[in-house]
Amino acid sequence: MKQQDQLSDKGITDGVKTVSYSVNTHGEYELVPGLGWQPVNIVNRQAWQEIEKNIASSMEKVASGKVSCLHYYMTVNQMDIGLLAKYTDQSRLRVRLHLIPSIFRRLHADTLKKYAELFKVTPQELTSGKLNAPIDKQDQYAE
Numbered sequence: 720m721k722q723q724d725q726l727s728d729k730g731i732t733d734g735v736k737t738v739s740y741s742v743n744t745h746g747e748y749e750l751v752p753g754l755g756w757q758p759v760n761i762v763n764r765q766a767w768q769e770i771e772k773n774i775a776s777s778m779e780k781v782a783s784g785k786v787s788c789l790h791y792y793m794t795v796n797q798m799d800i801g802l803l804a805k806y807t808d809q810s811r812l813r814v815r816l817h818l819i820p821s822i823f824r825r826l827h828a829d830t831l832k833k834y835a836e837l838f839k840v841t842p843q844e845l846t847s848g849k850l851n852a853p854i855d856k857q858d859q860y861a862e
Contacts, residue, residue, distance in 0.1 A: 770797065778850060787823035788848045789814075792838045795853045807833040 741751045777794040780786045793803055800818075804811045809830075816822050817830070824846070831842040840851050 781848065781850065784820055786818050787820045788845060788850060789823065789834060790818050791850050792834070792840075795850075796838065803837075806837050809833075 738750050738752055740748045743749050774791075774795050777786070777791045781788050781791045789803070793799065798806075800811050800814050804814045807814070807830075817826060817834075828842065831845055835842045835845055838845075838851070839854050840849070844851065
């Protein structure tokens with residue numbers, strides 16, 4: 720990529736500068752600060768659009784009673800059953816069972832507390848089915 724071809728739009732990085740190689744006027748490669756590369760920005764936007772679709776689908780499933788609210792929290796925090804099992808020190812089978820609403824409603828307080836601490840919500844919010852923002856976005860919504 721030539722220096723004059725560097726992008727000037729914000730891209731997916733929200734204005735955070737990146738560094739890339741480009742060819743200078745003497746035909747040599749050098750590191751140049753930039754704002755991203757258009758194909759990377761396009762792919763990242765498409766990935767986030769897919770994540771947003773998955774979150775919306777999960778919210779519908781929770782609202783219709785097909786899955787417990789754990790499914791939403793897993794989806795919004797980009798976790799799968801294996802990762803959630805590791806974070807809460809449980810087997811994958813147990814976590815899979817906890818996604819079933821009738822089983823989730825009967826969870827022991829200690830198990831609810833593990834999930835609540837991980838997702839930075841209260842056990843009461845979990846049992847009531849309240850769907851909060853992702854862990855990394857909760858500070859933005861706390862105001």
